[in-house]
Every structure is written in C-alpha cells, then in structure tokens.
Amino acid sequence: MNCMPMNPVRWLLQKPFWVNLLAVCMLVVLLGVLFFASLRWITRHGETATVPDIMGKPYDEAVRLLEQAHFRVVVQDSGYTDTLPPLTVLRQEPEAHAVVKVYRTVYLTLNKIVPPMAVMPNLVNMSYRSAVLTLQTLKLNVGDTVYKPDIARNAVLAQLYNGQPIKPGILIPEGSRITLVLGDGIGNQANPVPNLIGLTFMQARELLSASNLSVGVVLFDGPITDTASAYVYKQIPAPLNANGQPNLIYAGQSIDLWVSQTPRDSTGQPLPQPNF
Known part of the structure; x- marks a missing residue:
C-alpha cells in the first residue's frame, strides 16, 4: 500500500469543480477581511x-x-x-x-543664522517720514533720532551707524538700526553774527558748528589748491550792519562765505604779504 502523501494541488484537481471554486472564494474572503481589518491600523483612520x-x-x-x-x-x-x-x-x-x-x-x-545684507541708502535731505519708509523698504530700522538746530525742520542732516557716519552704498545686515540727525527748525534765540573774516575755511566751519550755524553757499575767488586752508574774506550776513551794530542770526541758519587761497580784504583785494 502506497503511504506517500498526496500532492495538495493534485488533490484539488481531483475534487469536483464546485469544491475548488468554494475554496478559492473562501481564500479571497479571508484575505479581504485581513486587509480591511489592518487598513485602519495602517492608515490610523480616525486618529x-x-x-x-x-x-x-x-x-x-x-x-x-x-x-x-x-x-x-x-x-x-x-x-x-x-x-x-x-x-x-x-x-x-x-x-x-x-x-x-x-x-x-x-x-x-x-x-536664518546669517542675516541678509542691505545697501545703505542716502537719507540726507529727506524728510523724516520718507527716511523711515525708505529704511523699512530695505528692512532696516530707525534707531535714535538726534535733533540739531537747522532751518530744515525734520529733515535728515546726517545718518549714523554704530555711532559713526555711514556713506550710501555700504552693505550692512538687515535689521540694523540707523541713527538719524534731524533739523529742529530755526532757534528762538537770536545771537550776534560771528566774524569769520580772516579765518581759514576749516576754522570758520568749526566756529559755525559750535554756534549751531551752518555753512551756506561757498564762492571761491581764484584757484584753490587747499579748501581747508583757504581764507574767508567776505560773508553774508556780515558781522555788522550799515550803522555799525551787530547783525543777529538764529540757530540753524547759515552764512554764505567768499574764500580765496591767500588772505584778502573785504573788497577782495589781496592783502600785502609781510617781508622777512
């Protein structure tokens, strides 16, 4: 007697067709149940x-x-x-x-770890509002505002970064704070016009700055080789009026200067040079 086990495939093939069909259907149903039962777990449905x-x-x-x-x-x-x-x-x-x-x-x-860079604009002579809008557009911030006597009220006179003047076109990190020096208008206190005749242009500018005044129009007489060492020989307004009384000027105003490379009198004539 042959005790060899029968091959399952051969056994199925030997069964009637309806038995094979029923087995296949049961297998499909079983796989479907297992699939849909695990689908909720796989997709975390409802969680x-x-x-x-x-x-x-x-x-x-x-x-x-x-x-x-x-x-x-x-x-x-x-x-x-x-x-x-x-x-x-x-x-x-x-x-x-x-x-x-x-x-x-x-x-x-x-x-970002490293901030992007922005190009410093030229804010000088802008109004305060325009300067703020310009800085915001470039993602820069307004820092302190410092007021200085000047006829141009709320106009930007200078721009500072980390306490130092900064030129337009310099690259600085976005978010940097820019200090604006603004004009506060003409002062209420009138003072005598300083006498700048005979001073060098550099000395005259320093004296005006110390008096909260500014240099207006500068007219050069003849060739100038060194502006800083050129001499002032005329100014408007003059120190004295036609009656010999001091002229008055308000803080924030400016004085126009006439300068030459060599000392001159108020009419523009060269002063005699000393002989050594």
Missing part, C-alpha cells in the same frame, strides 16, 4: 492630534514637541527677522491648534 504652537521656539524644542505629539518634521524654507534668534521657527504648516491626522508632516520655516 487625530492637535498641532502644537511652536512659533518663535528654537528648532530643537520645536522638533521635540512635534515628535511627542506624533508628527513628522521637515524644514521647508528660511527667512529672516532681526527680533528673533537664529534657527527660531518663523512659520509652521499646518498652523498651530489645527486638528489633523497623526503622523502628518509639519513644515517649518526657520530664521
């Missing part, structure tokens, strides 16, 4: 979680909070805000407190 608020938090802390809430994390982009430290979360998607499926990916935008 949701609330996205935590990680705006303004450091990257490491944001990742920890998201992973604890069963979310994945992907850094999608970067931006820059000067008021936040580097690698701080600027934006998140989905937004905070949104209810979404667990294990969803949350996309982050982080603050």
